[in-house]
Each structure stands twice: as C-alpha cells, then as structure tokens.
Amino acid sequence: MKTIIRIFILFGFVVINTTQIFAQQGNEPIIDSELDAEFEAELLWLQEEAVVMTEIATKTKMDADMVPGMVTVLRGDDLEIRGIRTVYEALSLVPGLHTYLDTLGDQRVSVRGLGGSFFSGNLKLLLDGIVLNDSLTAAGYVIYGIPVEQVDRIEIIRGPGSVVYGEYACAGVINVMTRKDVTRVYGRCVWDHWPPYGYGGGGAVTYTIPEEAFSLSLHLSGWKSDSPDIETGEDRLYEEFAGMQFDEFSNAPGSTNEAQENRLANLSLKYKGFSLSGQYLLNGRGDYFGMLHILPQAEERIITTHDHRALEAGQTLSLSDAFKLDFKLGWRRYEFYLDNLTAVPPIAISMPDGSVIDITPSQGSIITPYYEEREIYAGGELIWKGMNRHTLLLGMKYSDTDIRDVWVDTNTTEEQRGTMVRLRGEENWFAEGGKRDIFGVYLQDMFDMTDRFTLTLGVRYDRRYDEDENKNEVEDNITPRVSAVWALTDYHILKAQYSESVRPPSFTELYARGNSVIGGNPDLDPEHIRSYELGYIYRRSKTVGRITLFYSELEDNIEYPKYADSLGEGGKEVQYQNADGTIKTKGFELEFEHDLRVDLRFSGSLSFADAEDGQGKSLMGATEWLGNAELxxxxxxxxxxxxxxxYVGKRHRASEDERDDPAAYYSLDLSASIFNCFTKGLTLRGGCKNLSDSEIIFPAPAYKDADGNIGYTYADDFPRPGREWWMQLSYDFD
Structure with missing residues (x-):
C-alpha cells in the first residue's frame, strides 16, 4: 500500500509540473477569437493525424488515447520508413517491451520486466483478431516473423487484458492487422558481407466492391536465410561432468546454425455482415546454441518448426444503430517439430586398457519430437448502446483443444542404441490424450459519466477443464477490471486502471516428461497478476507526450528452475514449479513526439521497470532501463x-551467478526511402542495422551441479549479429 501511495504522489507531481512546463510555451495573451481558431485547428489535426482509432481494449472503436489502460498503435507505413522488417523488430519500439532470444533461437518478449524462460507465454497474440497462442507453450512464435510490408498496424495493450481476451493475456495483448487497402509486391535481402545471406518477398492483393459491401484480400510472403557471421565462446562441455572434461568433443567455439524460414498466407473475405478468414503461418529456425547449451554442428538447415493453420467464419448482425451482434466459429491446428536435433555430439572415451566407452551413440544423441494439437471454438459478442451514456459489451466463448498426435524418434534407447526408434505411450516425451475445454463469459460497461469522464467496469468468469490420462481438473477464475479516463481539457488526459489476469499452465508445463530438459508438473496452479496503472497524456498539433506509472504483483509464477542442469544428476527431469512469494514490478514509461519542423520529426521513449522476486532479488534476465529515439x-x-x-540497460543475472551483469548496449539503425522511384508506385529502401557495430549479447544461464557448485552454460553468453545491411524494393498498384 505504501508503494501505491508513493506512486500516486509521484503521479500528481509529474502532472502538475508537466502542465506548468507546457503552459509556459505561450506567454502572449490570446483573445477569444484567436483561441477559437486555435481550437478548431487543433481539433482538425487531431481528427486527421493524431487520433488513432482502435478496438483492441474495449472491442468498440475508440480513440487510442481515450481507451482504458495504455495502448500503443504502430502503423505499417511508419515502420517501413523506420527500417523495421518484422513484427518482432517492431515490438522493440514499444515502451516497456524487451525482445530477446532463448537458447534454441525462439523469439521472446518481456513486458515490464515480466517474461519467464523456457516456453512461458504471457502475451495474447492475434493476427487479424484470430488467436495464435498454442496450448503447447502459449508462445505463438509464428507471429514474430510476419513482414511489416504486410502490416497495416500493430495494436498493443501493455498490462493485463484477460477481461476481454481470456487466458494468456497476462502481461499484454498484441493484435497484428494486415493491409486491406493496397495491392503490392515486394522483395528484400540482408547481408553482413556480400552476397546476401537472407532474402524474401511477397505480395498483397485486395479487391473491393463498395456498393455490394464486398472485400477480398490475400497476403503471401516468404523468407529464407542462412546464418549471419556469429562466433560463440565455450559451451557447457567445457564444464566438468563427474570430475571429467569433455571440451575436446565440443563444437565450440564455433558458428551457430541460425537458418530461418518464414511463410505467410492470409485470406480475408467480407460480404455485408459475413466474414471468412484463412491463415497459414510457418516459422522455422536452426538450433542456435543447442537445447542443452551444447553448440551443435554448424549446419545451415531448419531444425525447429512451428506451423499454425486456422479457419474462422463470422457473422455480424446490426439490428439497429445501438445494437450489434457478432458470432464466430473457428478451427485451429498447430504443429511443433524438431528435425533430427543433435542434443549431444558424439562422445567416446578411451580407457587405459585401450578400450573405448561410447557415452553417446556414434552419431551423437539425436531426438525428433513431434506434437500436434487441434482447437475448435465458438463465441459471440453483444454490443448495446441503448442505455443513456452506457455502452455494454457482453461476450461468451467456448474452446475445445485436443492433443491429436505426439511422439518422439530417438537413437538413445537401451535396446536399440544408435538406431532411430519411435516412442509412444509411457516412453513418450509427452503425456498423451491431453484435452482442455474453456468456457468464458465477460461483461463490460463503459459509462460516460460526463462528456469528459468515462468509467469502465469489466468482469470475466472462466471455467477451465483439463483432462489427461491420469486425472481431470476443473478450475474457476474471476478477473475484474476498473478504469477511468478523464479528459481535463482538449489537450490533457488522465487515466487510472486496476486490472487482474490469470494464465493457466501450458501443456508443456503440465505434461512434458521422460527427458532431462523439461518435466511437466500436473500440480501447477495458474498464475495470477494484479496491476495498477496511472497515465497522463498531453497532445497538441505538433507535440504528444505520455506518462505511465505502473505497479504489478504476480503470484504463483510458473517458472523453469533457476539453476537447472539438464545434464546433471544422471539426467533427472527438471520440473516446472510455482515460484515462492510474490513477484513485484514497478516503474514508469515516458513517450514523446514532436515536429521540430514541417519536414523533421523527433520521437522517443524511456522505460524503467524494477522487477523483483519473492525474496526481493532482481528477476533473472530482466532489464531496468529501455530507451528509443528516432529522427x-x-x-x-x-x-x-x-x-x-x-538502448537496453544491463540485464540481471541470477543472484548466485558470480559473473558481471551483461553490460548495457545501444544500437544505431539508419534507413532511407525513395518513393515513386523512376515510376509511380515503385519504392526503393535500404539501410543498416547496428551501424555502430555495437557488441550485443543475451545472457546465458548458470546452473548448479549435484554438489551445489555454480557452473556456466556459455560463460561468454549468447552473441548477436553485428552490423547488417538490407535493401527492399516494392511496387504498389493503383
């Protein structure tokens, strides 16, 4: 409570002083007519330029600055000018969001210091409103590789969003909206040393018949790349195992396999109130630093594949201007696949008597796990504006998710060592027959108490039913939200919000088994977060500023053990667990945009997040300071x-990790665009990522052996690419 009081005091101080600062911009007296003229000009600008409409926070179209909580909207055209290439790169522009990679190269996003390791998904991810989160990991990796050439805008909620979006909207919500108003083709390549190591392209086709209320859009894209020039340091094999060294069998120091392949096919059809959408997204990657933190052989091939396919039909019924019904019926399939991943390289020890002991098969320890799930869902929403100054939203959703197929091929069985054998049943890497049903109902009331003050109340009830081969479990959760938006004047807006969210365990966290890397825990409790936010927004024709203060408490955080050693203790399973105590994070986010001249714009953001675990120690991997600046x-x-x-501040290590925290780093990106190059509609872009060639590393974890001694997976952490060049050519048809 003391912390909350201090936040309120700080917020009041900031608002008062910020108002005084901006009030000093004009010291000359203004007569009424001049004031009216200025107001009309400001209003026109707000309507044409500054006001960004969004439905992500409330499911009703609103000015993004007037919605409950803090929402960021990134526009695709602006992202292209800034040299942003994918959704993943775009998210680093959002205050409070930190992007990084795990040991297998999967792209991760931390929000306000929160973001666990090993498959923990705390973000609700959507493409054109269709959910991409899978039940295996809840991570939705396929969204991050979508090229910005296909993006109209990206809408982001920072903070819990469960009242409207349900499970996995624990730390935020991201909705990527594709372009519906352009027909175009494009191509892009990237290189560190010529020739390019990555290339891709795609296009979008749109067709509309306005008088028939008919529209059709199709987006296709593909990307393929080999590895950039990256050299690792020593890996896990340089540490001792039972008093023995195995560094002679290591591929480290050496190059990483960072091959990539992304595909997108997205179809959207609308006819009057009917809509039909089809999606296919594939994300393929190499094995980067290895599943067991042992550097694999540098092969330029795809190891990890995430495959998402979905089909959704919808019907909107507008019975009157005040009454609208939306119905949706959908199907989703997700596949996860590792293609002959070498977990441990070939290791053979020569004994004093001349004999040789094979620690691993002669080809190394190889695994090929496969997982497939299917979801069928249906839902409906009612929006009613029939009550004076009230906008009511009533929604329901039911989803049924089944594990359709799961198995693993491996060459490490006792009976057929060295031969690839498919394992199912008790020997499988995953419990079979898992099933999850979720029924949710939610109610939201937006009450315009005055023309300038809106109070939003929301509540959601979810019943989750999990079933596997061993037990059935029913979990009931209620999540509330209370928020207020007060437009003090046409230029000053205050916000306050309290919200809660619940994240159920993913299937991996519940059902993984039979391996030394990840072990499911069927007794896990869902995570529960409570969040408080205060916000202030200042906006005029040439200047926009935003301040957000936040404080959150996360209970029963599902985490991968901090010092887990998947190679130690005879291959004992490393099991997920609920963290002891309450994780707390508090901080602020500043955003600023200003037109210095008619042809020159400056924008920037600064974020601070102090995230601590239940023992009051900094969260592993979290960073306190993040910054962006654009000219x-x-x-x-x-x-x-x-x-x-x-700018990314130093990242915290685990409390008993004796290495220095990874140093803060900065990167400088330069891009140039020429529109209507040689002919109308042709655009040429090019630029450089990390122009200063700054050293960028992501922290690699430490571990404890059976005796409690600290060791290091990669003592020198995970290096990232240096300077990269890129070029893009696109053509927009009239």
Missing part, C-alpha cells in the same frame, strides 16, 4: 531518411 527527415514528399537509436 525522421523528409526533405521532399518522395524522400525519407530515418535514424533510430535503441
């Missing part, structure tokens, strides 16, 4: 030059 120069309509600065 956009458009000397003419057809030319744009953008300079982007990114």
């Amino acid at each position: 956009l120069y458009r000397p003419k309509q057809d030319y744009a030059f953008d300079l982007q600065y990114r």
